[in-house]
Amino acid sequence: MEYNELFARTELLIGSEAMQQIALKKVILFGVGGVGSWCAEGLIRSGIMNLTIVDSDRVAVANINRQLPATTTTIGKLKVDVLKKRLLEINPTAVITAIPEIYDSESSCSFHLEEFDYIIDAIDSLSNKVHLLVTASKTDAVTFSSMGAGLKLDPQKIRVTEFWKVRGCKLGAALREKMKKGEKPAKPIICVYSEEIQKNRGENALINADENGSFRKARINGTMVQVTAVFGFTLSGLVIQDIIDKVNSKSASFDFIETEVANGHLENSLTVTP
Numbered sequence: 001m002e003y004n005e006l007f008a009r010t011e012l013l014i015g016s017e018a019m020q021q022i023a024l025k026k027v028i029l030f031g032v033g034g035v036g037s038w039c040a041e042g043l044i045r046s047g048i049m050n051l052t053i054v055d056s057d058r059v060a061v062a063n064i065n066r067q068l069p070a071t072t073t074t075i076g077k078l079k080v081d082v083l084k085k086r087l088l089e090i091n092p093t094a095v096i097t098a099i100p101e102i103y104d105s106e107s108s109c110s111f112h113l114e115e116f117d118y119i120i121d122a123i124d125s126l127s128n129k130v131h132l133l134v135t136a137s138k139t140d141a142v143t144f145s146s147m148g149a150g151l152k153l154d155p156q157k158i159r160v161t162e163f164w165k166v167r168g169c170k171l172g173a174a175l176r177e178k179m180k181k182g183e184k185p186a187k188p189i190i191c192v193y194s195e196e197i198q199k200n201r202g203e204n205a206l207i208n209a210d211e212n213g214s215f216r217k218a219r220i221n222g223t224m225v226q227v228t229a230v231f232g233f234t235l236s237g238l239v240i241q242d243i244i245d246k247v248n249s250k251s252a253s254f255d256f257i258e259t260e261v262a263n264g265h266l267e268n269s270l271t272v273t274p
Helices: 008-014 016-024 036-045 079-090 126-136 170-180 225-262
Strands: 026-030 050-054 095-099 118-121 142-146 158-162 190-194
Touching (some): 008 016, 036 050, 036 079, 036 225, 050 079, 118 126, 126 142, 190 225
Parallel strands (some): 026 050, 050 095, 118 142, 142 190
16 A cells, blocks of 8 residues: 555645655654644644654543543553554554653753654643743744643634734633743744633533543643544644645745746746745
8 A cells, every 4th residue: 555545635635746745744743632632643644654742641531532542442551652553554654653751841852853844732731831832933843732622612613823812712821921921932833722611510520530641730621522623633734734835835936937937037047945
């Protein structure tokens, strides 16, 4: 089974050059829970061939309602290991690197962010998220981030905007407040978010459930797969769309130059630097 066979329908839509560029990009994804796991699936099913997934957590029963790696047969297993197996079943020729670790200020350098074309943040530890976004913004990589997907029911209310323009999201507000007191991202970061705010109605149901997390949350909010999955697929879509846009932009530039040459406005010996 060849790469071209797996993604024939995708190539039909976006063209061969875009597919080639998608296959060449290196992506690192932090967090493969309710949002990140679906993002990983979207990336691999779109033709990404080199993906690193980072998450130290293990599958817990309370993950099953929304996380791709979570089933009754995977409880207790590392999420990155379960997800890697699934992703390789989708595309056996992909290079999937599974890192069962926590991203924080101490481990940051070990991930070599400067080696990646795209960095995706789907973690919910506030301090680690701030550090990742600030650090990622100093690299040449394009960075995308997920804001809070908890307490949301309506996937039609999910939006995309630049980090400082996110509104109605408590996680986004907390991130901005923390950054205002410290270091800010060095360049714009596009985020997936929702202004919808529901309330936990089942206060006595699973609020104190053990999800085997890598850090202790002050509060666990209700979440549902129709929202977390759309957050994740939107993140993967942003990566693919950015690659396609750059291919189309480059193509448009060459089309312009060829037209100018044909019209005698430019010399044929003109050297173009993409």
